[in-house]
Each structure stands twice: as C-alpha cells, then as structure tokens.
Amino acid sequence: MLLLQIDTALIIEKVILISVILMGSLGIAMYATWGERKVSAVMQDRIGPNRAGPFGLLQPLADGLKLFFKEEIIPDRSTGFIFVLGPCLAMLTALMTSAVVPWGPDYITESGRVISFQVADINIGILFVFGAVSLGVYGVMLGGWASNNKFSLLSSIRAASQAISYELAMGISLIALLMLTGTLSLREIVSQQHGFWNDGYFSWNFFKQPIGFIIFLTCSFAELCRAPFDLPECDSELNMGYHQEYSSMKLGFYLFAEYINMFISSAIIVTLFFGGYNFPFMDSVQHATLAHPILFTIICILVLLTKIICMILFFMFVRWTLPRFRYDQLMKLGWRSLIPLALVNMLITGVLILWVFKK
Amino acid sequence: MDIYDILFWFLSALAVACALGVILSRNPVNSVMFLIVTFFAISGHYVLMNAQFLAIVNVIVYAGAIMVLFLFVIMLMNLNADVEPQKGQLVQLAGVISGGVLFLVILASIKTAKTEYMDKTATDIGLITNLGKVLFTKYVLPFEISSVLFLSAMIGAVVIGKKEDAKPPSKADEAEMKQFL
The missing domain is CATH 1.20.5 (Single alpha-helices involved in coiled-coils or other helix-helix interfaces)
Structure with a gap:
C-alpha cells in the first residue's frame, strides 16, 4: 500500500552523524562553561575551579548533577505550559542550527559510497541559520512572560528587542558576503574558500569582507546576549534576568543553551569567514595522505574544531575584558552605526563587483 | 498514497486545526502560539512544493519577526480572558456579517479558481x-x-x-x- 522508498543506509548514516553532532555540541558546551570559568580566573588573577578532578575538569559534571538534584519549582502564578515550553524552545532552537554546518569534506569509501559530513545540504543554508536565530527569541520571551515576574518580563523584552534590532544589521552584512559567493549553500561557500591562497589573493572570506565580518561578529555578540551586550542578564538592574523564576534543570537548559549557541555561532562564523575546514597547504596534505583518505578527513574536522575553539576563546576574552553597555548605547550602536555601516559596505561591495572585478 | 501525500494531509490537518485554535482559544498568547504553528505548517507546504526559499522566508518574516512583535504587544498589554471587555450585540452582529461576506468572497474565488495540479516531482520554480x-x-x-x-x-x-x-x-x-x- 505505502510506496515508501527509503534508503536505509542513508538514514543510519544521518542518525549516527546527528547523534555525534548532538553529543559533540553538548560536550563542547559543557567544557565551554569550564573554560569560561578558567579564562575569567586567569584574567582576574585567580585559580578558578580546581577541586573536582585534575584542573577541575570534572567541574561541569558536578554542576550538571547539582542542577539535576535541585528542587523543581513552578511558581503558582505562572502560566504552566508555557513556563515549561520556554526552556525547551531555547534548547531546541540552539541545537537546530548545527544541521547545515559542513563539518568536513566528503569522504568516499572504498565501495564508492559518498559520506557527507553535513546533516542537510539545503540550498538556503544561511537562511536556515537565520530562521533558527529569529526563532531563538521565543524561548526567552515566552519563559520571561510566563514567569509572571516584572523583572523577567523586562529582561525578556530587552532580549527580544535587542535580537530584532541586531538581526537587521546582521542580515545586511551577510548580503554583501552573499553577493561575493553567489550562493546560499554553506557547503558551496566553504568549497569556494578552498586552501588559503587562490588567484593571487587570500581565499578566505574574512580577507574579502573585513567590514562585513566585524559587523557580523558584533551582531552575533548581541544575538547571543553575551557581554558587552548581556543587557537581558544585567544583574544590577534586573536581579538575574529572564530565568529568575526557573530552578533545577529548566534553569540549566537556559544557561546551557547559551553555551551551545556560542559553539554553533562560532561554527557559523568560521564557516562563513574563516574557510570552515580549509587550511593552508591542504592540497599537499591531501596528497601525502592519499593512502589513507580517512586521515585527511579527520585532519579537516580537527582543523575546523580548532578554529571553533579559538573563536569561543575570543568570545570569552571579550566578555571578561569589556564592560557592559548601557541600553540606549546598545540601541544607538545597532540602529545608528551598524545598519548604516552595513548598508555602505553592501554598496561598496556591489560597486566593486560590478565595475572593478566584473564578475 | 506515498510519503508526499502523507505529509500533505498531515500538514493540512495541522494548519486547519491550528488556525481554528487561533480564533477559538480565549487566551491571546495561546492564539499567537497557534498562529506560529500554522505558519510552520504552511512553510511545510512550501517545502513540499520544493519552494525552500519561500518556506524559510515565511518562517523568518512571519514566525520570526511579525509574531514576535505581536507577542510583544500582547505581553505588554497583559490581556487575559478575565479582563477582556464584553462586546455589545451590535458589534457582534457586525462581526458576523463582515465575516460572512469574507467567507462568501473566498468561496466564490475558490469556485472559479482553475484546478491545475502541480507536478509533484520536478518543480524548481521556488x-x-x-x-x-x-x-x-x-x-x-x-x-x-x-x-x-x-x-x-x-x-x-x-x-x-x-x-x-x-x-x-x-x-x-x-x-x-x-x-x-
């Protein structure tokens, strides 16, 4: 009756890939919390977590256990269902974006089967990321509203208006990049940045779109609600933020989603601007490892992970260096500086493509 | 019935049910949530027609931006079922009449519409x-x-x-x- 033609091998392959990516992003997010505490400790001349395990490496596990064993509280006057939905949505949208990131080059097995290290190669890759980012607001907004607490509501409104304002500049800065690449598919964007040097110029998009990169980076700080733009969690004004009424693992989901978002957005930034899994002299490395092609794939994945970790460390250094902006300063920066700058960048890119490079 | 049909009927049922939920639920925040799910179902229909761009733009613009603003306004006004003012009978009557007229127009347009079916497999116009x-x-x-x-x-x-x-x-x-x- 049902004519379901399903490629079982493909499904198994994708399920394995998805679980590995899921576990990987959870693991990296876990150790990002440890890394953040260590980085802040080093920058403030402290030692940081050092009790659980060597160098405090078991600290994230201890934190997770603590959150699990805390009492689960749902406030009386909260809107029950939405109150629970909030952290779930935050987690869901955080994990969704990893589907379109190409984690490594295609691997061809001996039987000729092509294994792709990307969950879904859709031809609107970047827009999918954008969709997930714009939906990410709901977790914060619904959670803050359903808590029935003035501070939570204020904080979630701050988060939402901040996200909407910075999405505009982010989108315009991406348009300039897309005019160069001529495609929305992340896989094609990565393959265009092959190696490091091509046609007498750097092949990575960072060198072609430096202004676009700076705008994109600033906007992703704001979208992540990280310092210096962590206004929704501004404790001196709002007690704690939108997750004030949450306890136990629901709070854990909110805090964890932030670190997963940081990991994924680092992956996106690296993919868009720093060549993804490409690295200098990759052709000669590929040639040297021709006998074991799996080795080359692993090297590529490790290169990508290294770049992502450098990006995450950059996020942390900025957080512990710069003080928090004031809210009106944040809005002014978004609307009066970044959007006009992004528009000018788009115009210049268009003029250069049209008249100078004649694509 | 293949996978396409199954998805089509599932998404259609979801869209209609959630659209009913929008107008039937008492709490405005629930209405907004139902509307968001409706937009997602419609985006699913776009994906079935291989119009990925339209699908994702629908999500970004409607579900991601416009509904956030809706939610904003509703949250700030703090509308509830208890404080909702009861409308007068005249207003209710006007609502019924205008809704009925709209329904008539939609019915007429559906009746005169051409029923051309799209080729399921090879369309990349979207x-x-x-x-x-x-x-x-x-x-x-x-x-x-x-x-x-x-x-x-x-x-x-x-x-x-x-x-x-x-x-x-x-x-x-x-x-x-x-x-x-």
Missing part, C-alpha cells in the same frame, strides 16, 4: 535562483513599487513614533546627572 530571476526580470516593476510602498510605510512609522514634546534636558537636570557621573 528555488532562490529561479525566483530571483523572475522577480528581477518579469515582475521588476511590481517588485520595485512594493518596495517603495514599504519605504513609505517605514517613514510613516518613524514620523508617528517621533516624540513631539521632547525637550532638551534643563540645566538643573544636567547638574543632577553630573552628580551621578
């Missing part, structure tokens, strides 16, 4: 390259006119949103502010 080419060649005039319309709406919003009685801070205020700095 992909971004084709859509862009059509928009910027065949339909470039309507496209530009609609963008002018958006620009004028934006300027209108700025004019309305501008405060008319914004005074520069007085000397006393400034002195007070300096104390804090």
Whole structure:
C-alpha cells in the first residue's frame, strides 16, 4: 500500500552523524562553561575551579548533577505550559542550527559510497541559520512572560528587542558576503574558500569582507546576549534576568543553551569567514595522505574544531575584558552605526563587483 | 498514497486545526502560539512544493519577526480572558456579517479558481535562483513599487513614533546627572 522508498543506509548514516553532532555540541558546551570559568580566573588573577578532578575538569559534571538534584519549582502564578515550553524552545532552537554546518569534506569509501559530513545540504543554508536565530527569541520571551515576574518580563523584552534590532544589521552584512559567493549553500561557500591562497589573493572570506565580518561578529555578540551586550542578564538592574523564576534543570537548559549557541555561532562564523575546514597547504596534505583518505578527513574536522575553539576563546576574552553597555548605547550602536555601516559596505561591495572585478 | 501525500494531509490537518485554535482559544498568547504553528505548517507546504526559499522566508518574516512583535504587544498589554471587555450585540452582529461576506468572497474565488495540479516531482520554480530571476526580470516593476510602498510605510512609522514634546534636558537636570557621573 505505502510506496515508501527509503534508503536505509542513508538514514543510519544521518542518525549516527546527528547523534555525534548532538553529543559533540553538548560536550563542547559543557567544557565551554569550564573554560569560561578558567579564562575569567586567569584574567582576574585567580585559580578558578580546581577541586573536582585534575584542573577541575570534572567541574561541569558536578554542576550538571547539582542542577539535576535541585528542587523543581513552578511558581503558582505562572502560566504552566508555557513556563515549561520556554526552556525547551531555547534548547531546541540552539541545537537546530548545527544541521547545515559542513563539518568536513566528503569522504568516499572504498565501495564508492559518498559520506557527507553535513546533516542537510539545503540550498538556503544561511537562511536556515537565520530562521533558527529569529526563532531563538521565543524561548526567552515566552519563559520571561510566563514567569509572571516584572523583572523577567523586562529582561525578556530587552532580549527580544535587542535580537530584532541586531538581526537587521546582521542580515545586511551577510548580503554583501552573499553577493561575493553567489550562493546560499554553506557547503558551496566553504568549497569556494578552498586552501588559503587562490588567484593571487587570500581565499578566505574574512580577507574579502573585513567590514562585513566585524559587523557580523558584533551582531552575533548581541544575538547571543553575551557581554558587552548581556543587557537581558544585567544583574544590577534586573536581579538575574529572564530565568529568575526557573530552578533545577529548566534553569540549566537556559544557561546551557547559551553555551551551545556560542559553539554553533562560532561554527557559523568560521564557516562563513574563516574557510570552515580549509587550511593552508591542504592540497599537499591531501596528497601525502592519499593512502589513507580517512586521515585527511579527520585532519579537516580537527582543523575546523580548532578554529571553533579559538573563536569561543575570543568570545570569552571579550566578555571578561569589556564592560557592559548601557541600553540606549546598545540601541544607538545597532540602529545608528551598524545598519548604516552595513548598508555602505553592501554598496561598496556591489560597486566593486560590478565595475572593478566584473564578475 | 506515498510519503508526499502523507505529509500533505498531515500538514493540512495541522494548519486547519491550528488556525481554528487561533480564533477559538480565549487566551491571546495561546492564539499567537497557534498562529506560529500554522505558519510552520504552511512553510511545510512550501517545502513540499520544493519552494525552500519561500518556506524559510515565511518562517523568518512571519514566525520570526511579525509574531514576535505581536507577542510583544500582547505581553505588554497583559490581556487575559478575565479582563477582556464584553462586546455589545451590535458589534457582534457586525462581526458576523463582515465575516460572512469574507467567507462568501473566498468561496466564490475558490469556485472559479482553475484546478491545475502541480507536478509533484520536478518543480524548481521556488528555488532562490529561479525566483530571483523572475522577480528581477518579469515582475521588476511590481517588485520595485512594493518596495517603495514599504519605504513609505517605514517613514510613516518613524514620523508617528517621533516624540513631539521632547525637550532638551534643563540645566538643573544636567547638574543632577553630573552628580551621578
């Protein structure tokens, strides 16, 4: 009756890939919390977590256990269902974006089967990321509203208006990049940045779109609600933020989603601007490892992970260096500086493509 | 019945059920949530037609931006079923009549519509390259006119949103502010 033609091998392959990516992003997010505490400790001349395990490496596990064993509280006057939905949505949208990131080059097995290290190669890759980012607001907004607490509501409104304002500049800065690449598919964007040097110029998009990169980076700080733009969690004004009424693992989901978002957005930034899994002299490395092609794939994945970790460390250094902006300063920066700058960048890119490079 | 049909009927049922939920639920926040799910179901239909660009733009613009603003307003006004004012009978009657007229128009347009079925398998008119080419060649005039319309709406919003009685801070205020700095 049902004519379901399903490629079982493909499904198994994708399920394995998805679980590995899921576990990987959870693991990296876990150790990002440890890394953040260590980085802040080093920058403030402290030692940081050092009790659980060597160098405090078991600290994230201890934190997770603590959150699990805390009492689960749902406030009386909260809107029950939405109150629970909030952290779930935050987690869901955080994990969704990893589907379109190409984690490594295609691997061809001996039987000729092509294994792709990307969950879904859709031809609107970047827009999918954008969709997930714009939906990410709901977790914060619904959670803050359903808590029935003035501070939570204020904080979630701050988060939402901040996200909407910075999405505009982010989108315009991406348009300039897309005019160069001529495609929305992340896989094609990565393959265009092959190696490091091509046609007498750097092949990575960072060198072609430096202004676009700076705008994109600033906007992703704001979208992540990280310092210096962590206004929704501004404790001196709002007690704690939108997750004030949450306890136990629901709070854990909110805090964890932030670190997963940081990991994924680092992956996106690296993919868009720093060549993804490409690295200098990759052709000669590929040639040297021709006998074991799996080795080359692993090297590529490790290169990508290294770049992502450098990006995450950059996020942390900025957080512990710069003080928090004031809210009106944040809005002014978004609307009066970044959007006009992004528009000018788009115009210049268009003029250069049209008249100078004649694509 | 293949996977396409199964998805089609599932999405259609979801869209209709959630659209009913929008108008039937008492709590405005629930209505907004139902509307968001409806948009997702419609996006699913676009994906079935291989119009990925339209699908994702529908999600970004409607579910991601417009509904957030809806939610904003509803949250700030704190509408509840208890405080909702009861409408007069005249207003209810007017609502029924105008709704009925709209229903009639939709019915008439469905009756006269051509029932051409799309080829399920090989359509890529909705992909971004084709859509862009059509928009910027065949339909470039309507496209530009609609963008002018958006620009004028934006300027209108700025004019309305501008405060008319914004005074520069007085000397006393400034002195007070300096104390804090």
